[in-house]
Amino acid sequence: MSAFVWLDYSERDRRKMLDVVDLFKEHDTRDELGLGAIRDSFADQFFPGTSTIMTRARYFLLVAWTYQRLERQRVTSARIPERGRRAETDLIEAIEQSDDKEGNIGKYAKTTLKRLPSSVYWHGLNVWGIRTFAGAQSQYHRSLDRSYAQLHRHGGRVTERDAEHDDLIAPNWHAGLVLPPEAFPDECSLRLTRAEAQYLSERIRLSPQCAGTLLAELVARHHHHEDVAFVWQLPYLAEMPLKLREMLEHARNFSEITHGAPLLYNLILAEQERWDEGVEEYRERFAAWAQLVTGRSSILKAWKRNRFWELARAGNPRISAPTYDFSNAWWDRVLGTDPATLCDSQAVRALIRDRERKLKTDLARIGNPRARELWNGDSGSAQLEYRWLISQRLLGDIFKGLEASDA
Incomplete structure (x- = not known):
């Protein structure tokens, strides 16, 4: 039995390893x-910020909107992996019912999808300046409880200095991120x-x-x-x-x-x-x-x-x-x-x-x-x-x- 094992190294290294695993499925990109x-x-x-296993540009926004929404709901660090996964897999059916569904990630796997869009696009979100949190997805999950506590102490304001922890309270996403449609996530296409x-x-x-x-x-x-x-x-x-x-x-x-x-x-x-x-x-x-x-x-x-x-x-x-x-x-x-x-x-x-x-x-x-x-x-x-x-x-x-x- 063979397995790929890695610790919590840099997001770049983790992304490369995951891409290698996925590329074994694509004969045109095997090395x-x-x-x-x-x-x-x-x-x-x-x-x-690109990857050969990306499909459509709108996923850069769908992932960001999904996690922004979960943050507004104050989903805890312990629950965010499961809640995030559910939110992303719920999008599969919504996209499938839309007028533009080509490139729908998880169309066939649905809830058993192994690699979520957030994993595929996580690195690119940072490179394109949409994600401001500078760390791996697992680190982002662990950071949320502390982030909520800091925001509570400062009345929800961001980019101020936290005297107790001597660091900046910064948003995890670009401040000018375009707003999602009102019907999101119940209705969603890739256009x-x-x-x-x-x-x-x-x-x-x-x-x-x-x-x-x-x-x-x-x-x-x-x-x-x-x-x-x-x-x-x-x-x-x-x-x-x-x-x-x-x-x-x-x-x-x-x-x-x-x-x-x-x-x-x-x-x-x-x-x-x-x-x-x-x-x-x-x-x-x-x-x-x-x-x-x-x-x-x-x-x-x-x-x-x-x-x-x-x-x-x-x-x-x-x-x-x-x-x-x-x-x-x-x-x-x-x-x-x-x-x-x-x-x-x-x-x-x-x-x-x-x-x-x-x-x-x-x-x-x-x-x-x-x-x-x-x-x-x-x-x-x-x-x-x-x-x-x-x-x-x-x-x-x-x-x-x-x-x-x-x-």
């Missing part, structure tokens, strides 16, 4: 070769009103953790991007600030040159499973990748890798030495020969095999029939897009809300 630290570094710098969309847009543009990011730049531009597969394909890329253009070029190079590695990984597994259709599919995809890389070979060979690693480590200083070594070894192979020949190179296959073994030890699938029993035919084969797809969805919600006729 079989340990490149996720680099991927997430750029994703966090481009689209702060943003214009006022709600304006609020989220302002939070992204004004939040210190979002300032200067690609997310803030795109919100300011207010363009729909639903038909763009990768963010570096945006038609107005040349108009963006130099820093963002530089980061996007490095992220694109990494995404394109490393895409062949997971394709080869899946090809090897298909061969070992004697799955002819899969072998044919992955050889075709590998050939298409090799053609793309060959077409950009002059750019990739001139790529300033030292600068790439500076940018990657700026977003995540904990990128490991083995990840650095594997990435550079793969790039050397790709740029040192015809990429189309790599899928049959024993040295390159050994590079992939050894990398997986170092990461997974006895659970590595290559050469291990028992471990391959859990392979569903496609594991982490999608090209890295740095959370662009979910960010498109969140931005689309905001932009549609800004164009809405209702306030």
Whole structure:
């Protein structure tokens, strides 16, 4: 039996661990070769506060409204986990009965939902400046009794100094949080009103953790991007600030040159499973990748890798030495020969095999029939897009809300 165990560390670390657990369910985002630290570094710098398991932008408000409502009811620290869970699962049916329910979290699980929207959006609420309480959700729950006592002593006023405890009495939520509709939570959809969309847009543009990011730049531009597969394909890329253009070029190079590695990984597994259709599919995809890389070979060979690693480590200083070594070894192979020949190179296959073994030890699938029993035919084969797809969805919600006729 395997289990993930963690103590009450930082909210960022806890969120990362929970996201890893959820990503095991999504083949497009699995990280079989340990490149996720680099991927997430750029994703966090481009689209702060987002996660691949988010669904719709209005959950940023639904979670905040739910907990504000429970605070007004003075739900105690002991009862808030259960009351919060019930309030969130009650929203599932309300959303399902609405005119906009696509992305309803818990649609099928309902009251047995394992990971609540508050858990999915908790980190993002802080990054976007909607949640002002600076701690994990469990810490927030424990803080409520003391918060109520302080507010009682000060007549309900906030942002004053508590002489007894020598700290500031601060609200847990942004003071300008847009009000929920009168019918909330009995009636609830995932469609943003214009006022709600304006609020989220302002939070992204004004939040210190979002300032200067690609997310803030795109919100300011207010363009729909639903038909763009990768963010570096945006038609107005040349108009963006130099820093963002530089980061996007490095992220694109990494995404394109490393895409062949997971394709080869899946090809090897298909061969070992004697799955002819899969072998044919992955050889075709590998050939298409090799053609793309060959077409950009002059750019990739001139790529300033030292600068790439500076940018990657700026977003995540904990990128490991083995990840650095594997990435550079793969790039050397790709740029040192015809990429189309790599899928049959024993040295390159050994590079992939050894990398997986170092990461997974006895659970590595290559050469291990028992471990391959859990392979569903496609594991982490999608090209890295740095959370662009979910960010498109969140931005689309905001932009549609800004164009809405209702306030």
